[in-house]
Amino acid sequence: MELLVATAVGMLTASGIYMVLRLRTFPVIIGISLLTYAVNVFLFGSGRLLPNAPAVLTDGVDIYSDPLPQALVLTAIVISFGMTAVVVIVALGSWLANDDDMVDTPNADTEPDAADDQARAGAQS
């Protein structure tokens, strides 16, 4: 089972990183979602994998699974869910405002100056 879970986390992380390196916002957001799935499973696994073991104190039971990672995962899921919603909205706003959904800024340092030069050329001519 460890092998299965580890492979799943690895696959999710690898695909997530691949998607995050794309140029457009949609694949990047999908990639981040995959990464958060990977990290949730990973967090869950950090308390060791114990099948059929209760997390809450119970009479007549000697082996417990660690309840803390489960609580951590719950927090992480809620936070990543909220964050994904935020990033979708911000990316949507950016797409509507910029008319494209590229992640990077084209020529961050030179573009405004080119616009100025055009404005200036227009004013001179």
Place this chain on the structure above:
Amino acid sequence: MTHWLILPILLPGMLAAILVMVTRYHRVLQRTFSLAGSVLTLALAIGLFWRASDGTIDIYQLGNWQAPFGIVLVADRLSTLMVLITAILAPLVLLYAIGSGWDERGRHFHPLFQFQIMGIMGAFLTGDMFNLFVFFEILLIASYGLMIHGGGADRLRAGTQYVLFNLLGSTLFLFALGTLYAQTGTLNMADLAVRVAALDPADTAGIRVAAVLLLLVFAIKAALLPLHFWLPASYAEAPAPVAALFAIMTKVGAYCIIRVYTLVFPTDLSLTQGLFDTWMMPAALLTLMMGMIGVLGSNRVDRLVAFSVIGSMGLLLAAVSVFTPQGIAAALYYAVHSTFAAAALFLLVDVMRDRRGDMGVHLRNAAPIAGGALVAGMFFVAAIAMTGLPPLSGFIGKLLVMTAALDHPLEAWIWTAILIGSLIAVVGFGRAGSQIFWKSHQVAAETTVPDSEADESNTPEQVPAPPVLPVVAIGGTLTMLVALTLFAGPVMRTMDATAAQLFNPAPYIDVVLTTEGKVIESGDYGDDTGGDAATAEEGY
């Protein structure tokens, strides 16, 4: 245990909720409440700082649960110092936001601002790694809203990058926490310190991975070289008061590095040997150089200031990487200084943007600024502070860092990077200042400015003279710099004491782990759950 400790977190949090629920449509009420709350937070922060200033370590157990099981807030010298800086910065930034009308350009500025303060305070006060993650997320989600406050195409794009980058950082943080938990079985910082020190030296692969992952996460926050890409665009495009507040956010990263690597992974620990000497120091020096070269290379003032923030973070992290009490003390002094210097510069850039018409922040010829002498004077002072020229605090800070680096193996490299970096920054700031404030008079004498359309959609109409509140706000940050210079002696004594406390973590660990929490009578749960378990078994 004192309940005062949680108030710097609770007060902004409650205030934000009230602001968004009750005073939603009342601008005056929002401003009054927000400002009053910030001033109150400042009073609290001063009180906490006072309490911790004799070396007491205060602890607050949430829900009264004892330490490794419950979450604790801890206020030692370092935490209260950072809380105090934040609390001083917040009202000044708010004054500027109110005076310049930035808070009206979008909705919910004040609630988001207060949530941001809540997150920052929490990150500084918490003594639990997972709680640190949660407060990181609180301050980040508020900062996402603030970052795109006012809208605009460029800002939204920069905001998207900022959010995506920080989401990746958060994911990495969770991976680091998972690794840490898997190796030690705890996430309480004091407990971690004990358990990491007790780990078997032969089997340390996992904990080393965790240490490096954590360092990466904090380096993202602190904008260390290969991870700094989010900073220039975000800080340049963020609304000015927000960028000024963000000046403390990079320090959150630096704070976490100092906190975790003095407490949990101290430098004499064999398993993290070389992390700072071999990796952090060169990266910090490269960050310093890159930032300062960026200052020289920018053709917009806002990006110039953003790069100077990267440069100053490089210097700060270089001081941290020395990792002696002296180095940490110098780093703390420089952190306070660079927070206020960066805030002043970001606010000044906004004043220029408002008053330079269509040229905005571009380093091009434009007509002189209305009320230019005052703005120019303040820019001059802030630039002197930021580049570290005498007589202001930047110079003292740099001197302290260089003195601290004296016995370091990379001493020559550190000195060279700092001195050359400062020179480049001086040239960069000098170029920007003369272009904006001196060249403009020449331009005004020669021609009238051609009438071209404003290309910034959110450029407000020109205001004839600087209003009072923004000038007061910027003046306040500059006053802090002057005060930091004048009282360098007492301040440095405080920093030395703070560093000394950090390098003697035993009292911290002792206070956290031995403070008694609530007592649960054994057998309390036995009778109740016994019946439940029986029925559950019948169910199977």
